[in-house]
Amino acid sequence: MKLNGSEIIAECLLEQGVDTVFGYPGGAVLNIYDALYKYSDRITHILSAHEQGAAHAADGYARTTGKCGVVIATSGPGATNLITGIATAYMDSVPMVAITGNVSNDLLARDSFQEVDICGISMPITKHNFIVKNIKDLANVIRKAFKIAMSGRKGPVLIDIPKDVTGAVYEYERETCAEIVNTMLSSQSDFEEAAKLIAESERPMIYMGGGVVSADAEKELMEFAEKIDCPVATSVMGLGGFPCSHRLFMGTIGMHGGYETGKATDNCDLIITVGARFSDRVAGDREKFGKTAKIIQLDIDRAEINKNVKIDSYLLGDLKDTLAELTKVSEKAEHNEWTKQVAEWGKNSAVTETPKSDNYAHPYHIIEAVRKLTDDNDIIVTDVGQHQMWVSQKYRFEKPRTWCTSGGLGTMGYGLGASVGSAVAHPDRKVVLFTGDGSFHMNLNELATVCSYNLPIKVIVMNNTVLGMVRQWQKLFYGKRFSQTDPHRKTDFVKLAEAFGVKGMRIHNDDDAEEVLSEAFRTNEPVVIDCRISPDENVLPMIPPGKTVDEMITEME
Amino acid sequence: MDNKQIIGLFVHNHPGVLLRVTSLISRRGFNIDSLTVSPAGVDGYSRMTIRINGDDNQVDQFINQMMKIVDVKKAEVLPENSSVASELILIKTSTDGHDNNDILAVTSKYHASLVNLGDHSMTFRASGKPDEIDTLVKELDEFGILEMARTGIAALENGDKTLNN
Numbered sequence: 001m002k003l004n005g006s007e008i009i010a011e012c013l014l015e016q017g018v019d020t021v022f023g024y025p026g027g028a029v030l031n032i033y034d035a036l037y038k039y040s041d042r043i044t045h046i047l048s049a050h051e052q053g054a055a056h057a058a059d060g061y062a063r064t065t066g067k068c069g070v071v072i073a074t075s076g077p078g079a080t081n082l083i084t085g086i087a088t089a090y091m092d093s094v095p096m097v098a099i100t101g102n103v104s105n106d107l108l109a110r111d112s113f114q115e116v117d118i119c120g121i122s123m124p125i126t127k128h129n130f131i132v133k134n135i136k137d138l139a140n141v142i143r144k145a146f147k148i149a150m151s152g153r154k155g156p157v158l159i160d161i162p163k164d165v166t167g168a169v170y171e172y173e174r175e176t177c178a179e180i181v182n183t184m185l186s187s188q189s190d191f192e193e194a195a196k197l198i199a200e201s202e203r204p205m206i207y208m209g210g211g212v213v214s215a216d217a218e219k220e221l222m223e224f225a226e227k228i229d230c231p232v233a234t235s236v237m238g239l240g241g242f243p244c245s246h247r248l249f250m251g252t253i254g255m256h257g258g259y260e261t262g263k264a265t266d267n268c269d270l271i272i273t274v275g276a277r278f279s280d281r282v283a284g285d286r287e288k289f290g291k292t293a294k295i296i297q298l299d300i301d302r303a304e305i306n307k308n309v310k311i312d313s314y315l316l317g318d319l320k321d322t323l324a325e326l327t328k329v330s331e332k333a334e335h336n337e338w339t340k341q342v343a344e345w346g347k348n349s350a351v352t353e354t355p356k357s358d359n360y361a362h363p364y365h366i367i368e369a370v371r372k373l374t375d376d377n378d379i380i381v382t383d384v385g386q387h388q389m390w391v392s393q394k395y396r397f398e399k400p401r402t403w404c405t406s407g408g409l410g411t412m413g414y415g416l417g418a419s420v421g422s423a424v425a426h427p428d429r430k431v432v433l434f435t436g437d438g439s440f441h442m443n444l445n446e447l448a449t450v451c452s453y454n455l456p457i458k459v460i461v462m463n464n465t466v467l468g469m470v471r472q473w474q475k476l477f478y479g480k481r482f483s484q485t486d487p488h489r490k491t492d493f494v495k496l497a498e499a500f501g502v503k504g505m506r507i508h509n510d511d512d513a514e515e516v517l518s519e520a521f522r523t524n525e526p527v528v529i530d531c532r533i534s535p536d537e538n539v540l541p542m543i544p545p546g547k548t549v550d551e552m553i554t555e556m557e
Numbered sequence: 558m559d560n561k562q563i564i565g566l567f568v569h570n571h572p573g574v575l576l577r578v579t580s581l582i583s584r585r586g587f588n589i590d591s592l593t594v595s596p597a598g599v600d601g602y603s604r605m606t607i608r609i610n611g612d613d614n615q616v617d618q619f620i621n622q623m624m625k626i627v628d629v630k631k632a633e634v635l636p637e638n639s640s641v642a643s644e645l646i647l648i649k650t651s652t653d654g655h656d657n658n659d660i661l662a663v664t665s666k667y668h669a670s671l672v673n674l675g676d677h678s679m680t681f682r683a684s685g686k687p688d689e690i691d692t693l694v695k696e697l698d699e700f701g702i703l704e705m706a707r708t709g710i711a712a713l714e715n716g717d718k719t720l721n722n
Binding site: 119120127148303306307 | 573576577580581584614617618621622624625626627628
């Protein structure tokens with residue numbers, strides 16, 4: 001049948017099973033939005049307040065569903081506003097298709113109104129991008145974009161479409177979307193080699209990352225860990241991929257990870273890395289990381305092997321397949337002494353909580369109180385900073401895809417948009433955003449979106465009135481010269497919420513926390529909770545950048 | 558560290574593919590000293606020949622990173638001892654204060670042909686292994702090089718093996 005380019009876009013989205021898109025209209029995408037009007041019974045469009053919020057929403061939608069997020073923006077500033085959102089998704093391997101309009105072919109390359117070379121701009125932060133200058137290529141480019149976004153190591157793909165292409169008419173034929181199968185690249189002998197290292201190990205540990213969640217390989221990981229009786233540490237990105245309540249779970253690893261994961265890393269004889277990439281926040285010292293141990297790495301991306309840390313043996317392929325195969329060829333083992341030792345280190349976890357003051361609540365107290373009000377399937381989103389690390393340390397995650405955080409790029413302002421995407425995807429679950437006053441100030445405009453769609457997100461602003469994480473580094477490494485980290489803002493978050501049409505509440509200290517939170521969680525409407533935290537609260541323990549657990553800071557001031 | 562290796566890339570001839578490759582090289586911090594692009598002899602594909610400076614691990618990383626570019630179909634090291642590598646140079650030498658025969662004595666060693674004779678200059682064309690070209694340049698520098706242009710390295714692996722299949 002003959003359709004115009006915009007209808008072809010809508011049909012191709014339907015081919016891919018897309019029923020929800022995020023975006024913001026504009027001149028160059030008028031045709032596309034006209035088609036969305038026509039297809040509104042099959043494609044729900046969520047309108048954000050700013051394109052960045054829409055991109056983060058598509059990201060949150062993708063992380064919590066496993067599906068590909070879709071975001072649409074107009075040319076020029078619409079497209080550039082997506083960039084932080086796309087880069088965030090790229091760093092955390094989140095599948096996303098971003099569709100941008102551009103000026104018509106005859107206006108391209110003339111510095112036309114709202115023209116920008118978004119393909120050039122987005123090249124380093126996308127898996128691939130396309131500009132579709134000819135209507136005959138459109139359908140296949142969209143299909144290819146989804147395939148690239150969802151296969152191998154997932155990530156964002158951008159499609160730039162000049163306005164005349166979205167209006168041109170062309171023959172369209174529906175195609176069924178083929179299931180994506182990632183080929184296994186390792187051979188039987190690779191598995192046997194890895195199994196041999198595992199059999200020889202007396203003190204193994206698993207270091208898992210976001211790849212486990214991305215590959216939906218949580219069951220395979222658990223079977224593997226249980227069979228070889230191996231303690232599990234996770235990167236911040238991997239949280240939810242292994243239940244925190246499991247006897248083999250140690251905690252997060254790295255800069256703000258637990259003492260036991262650091263000690264285990266330095267004392268084990270084998271590290272089995274599953275879907276993780278030895279980032280500087282985990283392997284602060286690349287040379288010393290796991291220096292007494294052999295390292296096996298399971299990943300889908302060949303370029304991650306030997307990138308940061310030297311690997312002894314590796315397995316390439318979809319983690320679901322490689323983990324299942326490795327479990328099969330590995331001998332059942334018990335490491336009682338070792339797991340006991342790890343548990344012992346866990347008890348010694350030397351973090352001292354700052355004494356309570358009547359004027360403030362303690363962040364751990366708030367997180368634990370929230371945990372009591374949430375189910376294992378409820379979704380926790382964060383922004384970036386101290387609150388993010390506190391949540392990663394304290395919130396007990398049990399299920400995959402219940403955790404949304406910008407781990408790689410560390411995008412302050414990510415949270416509210418991602419919460420919108422999560423809440424749209426999961427109307428049956430609670431969505432809680434932990435944010436800080438710094439992060440929240442960046443993109444709180446999306447409260448307008450929260451209100452428009454009445455998304456019952458509980459926004460907990462850990463309000464310490466300062467830019468806490470940077471301030472903590474200034475305390476530690478810059479002689480307490482608090483340069484530009486105390487903004488002296490007078491924002492009243494309760495009134496602010498109310499101005500947006502959202503309920504606002506306040507937690508003054510630990511004593512009223514439970515009561516306020518219970519009331520907030522009782523309603524099925526959005527609530528912003530201003531939670532007063534001491535500006536002197538720190539994230540501990542902390543391994544200074546470039547160091548190991550031996551230099552872990554457990555106390556400050 | 559001076560460990561130069563030549564890598565052959567077989568790529569889709571899509572607009573922007575050169576930018577994708579060079580942008581990745583630059584942001585991953587690789588050090589390239591030669592890059593050439595030409596049709597690959599297969600419709601719709603181009604061949605790039607890149608020489609980089611790095612140890613084996615870096616070269617391995619380079620190839621793995623290149624293979625992540627959707628338009629790159631193949632990336633392989635062309636080992637020095639089992640490949641033929643060649644490049645062409647056009648070089649303009651000053652003749653002021655020199656006997657033309659002295660210059661010709663040098664260039665003849667490299668089978669460089671005189672392609673233009675100016676009032677104060679001679680222009681030569683030579684081709685050969687990259688290090689031979691390097692020595693030619695060094696020797697002609699004694700007379701004063703006015704300008705030069707090199708094509709960059711082209712390389713193919715010996716035997717029946719190709720990058721294309």
